[in-house]
Amino acid sequence: MTKHDHIIEVKDLYRYFDDIKAVDGVSMDIERGSVVVVIGPSGSGKSTLLRCINHLETPTSGEIWIDGEKITHAAKQINEIRAEIGMVFQLFNLFPHLTAMENVTLAQKVVRGRSKEEAGTIAMEQLQRVGIPEKADAYPANLSGGQQQRVAIARALAMNPKIMLFDEPTSALDPEMIKEVLDVMLDLAQEGMTMVCVSHEMGFVRSAADEVVFMDFGKVVEHTTPDGLFNNPQHDRTKLFLSQILEH
């Protein structure tokens, strides 16, 4: 195993909130360029796991390695490491006092030290990539949920991340807006971006995922392929969960 095979390595990760074991001993390796979708019932620890990967959440114990660098207990370089990991949130978390354009350029200027012109050019490219260059001067309040989420994706992509994390990116969206966000994510997956997504969009799992992780009570119950998940689930808990979400 060379270190470059696995861009993310999670080793024996625990995250407790007082008595609640949100993440209870998770280990997984994620290959460069692969798309991993984490599914599971609410409260199963999937979001906490994702947030541990870019250290928004400090693990109680265990290690996380990003591209051969240990990020747990590396407080000093954490900002540099985070800049390499894009994150998209359920509630978009756009900066409401800034236009779409400014949302995408801010961190480029402040963190990457890019000039205003350079950041602007890159921002425009990214807004084009997510399909809303015409909204560059709009404030988040004047954008639909789907548009806001696409700006949020552009904001993360403008930092040229090695990894993109998606924390239920479509859960807060109206049904007709889900597709526009998923299309952007599909394009990204096809371009070879390493993606870790917490999502229940089974269509996305089918068409884009390389691996699926099913979590329950903070533990990985099943780590398999989409084909294995839909056609040959190994555990009763997985079968029950699938039957519940695929029923409708």
Next chain:
Amino acid sequence: MAEQHQILDPIIPIDDLSSKRSLRDLPWWLVAILLIAVYAFYVMTSNENYNEAFIFIKSGFIITVKTTLISFSIAILFGLFAGLGRISKNLVINNLARLYVELIRGIPILVLIFFIALVGVPVLVDGLNNFGFWLYDRGIGILGKLFTAITNQDISMNARAIISLAVTYGAYLAEIFRAGIQSIVKGQTEAARSLGMSYAQAMRYVILPQAIRNVLPALGNDFVAMVKDSSLVSVLAVRDITQVARLYAGSTFRFRESYVTLAVMYLTVTVLLSILVQFVERRLKTHD
């Protein structure tokens, strides 16, 4: 910010459809104040005694404005840093900020003004002088001279008044800034940090711009309050309008003319400022 032009409600709403309702909605208190102002203006221009009082008291106006503006500007700095300190995870900083806020808020402003001007400043000057002598002893006389040269007389009562008000209001504003920062949802910090920004960068570019916008009305109210509290510096014989009015009343025995004029002057300034604050508040609301 948005391109569409918002038509702001006038301060006194006029409703064409139902004149009954518009009469009820009229802010009668404001009408009363305007009437008082008009009447006072009339009296001050027509009545010789009032006119004289006004012209005399007016001479303190610059000091009142200067004291308020400078103190408030410094107080904003103190408040911002203390407010940031109050939410700091660093135990020392957090407790120091808390100590400052609680200490100041537990003492009346009048007492604080006496204390800071007549105890705090002299103690500080003593300390600086001693530090200067200490530098002398270490053979750094050039630096030491800087500190030993300061005397109590160098710090005017005007300056002490400004320091006192700034220190006092800094503690009040700290709580406003703290509340403003805490009103910004956690997701904003997380989004900023996830992009690689440091805590300070996230604060400066993402949290504070939003927080300050949210607390502008509260800051405005405190500014109006400070205009009024600036009258307390008259106890240090600073010649603001209150002190000048006292002097005028004392020398002419025209108490009524002095204090009516003084009250009307404060009222005019504070009401105008309050209307301005309301206007800003409305503008912010329409843009949300």
